[in-house]
Amino acid sequence: MEGDYETGIGAEKEPALYARGYSMGHMRNRNEFLVAKAMEEVIPEYSPICECAMCVEDIFALSLNSLPAKYQHSMSIDIHKKATYEEVCKKVKESVELVRKKPKHT
Ligand SMILES: [Zn+2]
Numbered sequence: 001m002e003g004d005y006e007t008g009i010g011a012e013k014e015p016a017l018y019a020r021g022y023s024m025g026h027m028r029n030r031n032e033f034l035v036a037k038a039m040e041e042v043i044p045e046y047s048p049i050c051e052c053a054m055c056v057e058d059i060f061a062l063s064l065n066s067l068p069a070k071y072q073h074s075m076s077i078d079i080h081k082k083a084t085y086e087e088v089c090k091k092v093k094e095s096v097e098l099v100r101k102k103p104k105h106t
Pocket residue numbers: 050051052053054055056103105
């Protein structure tokens with residue numbers, strides 16, 4: 001499977017990300033960590049659901065895409081309001097329900 005350009009999920013090797021000579025590869029969307037954490041908590045509540053790589057990646061991507069992107073430069077302190085964990089859990093639950101109803105495979 002080709003890596004998803006937007007999320008980087010499934011990419012075998014990530015291409016180096018440079019802008020004006022600086023590596024941007026360390027800049028992560030902070031919601032990625034919150035979504036991953038929320039998935040650990042939320043998915044067992046829906047068990048049993050299909051937890052193949054495709055479905056799990058789909059839940060991750062859907063959740064992230066439904067949240068506003070939050071990128072932050074590496075030297076800043078956190079001054080912007082990020083999505084609350086409750087908000088992220090809600091999005092993850094919606095994503096789980098979507099993927100459960102309509103998995104990308106049969
Ligand atoms: Zn699956």
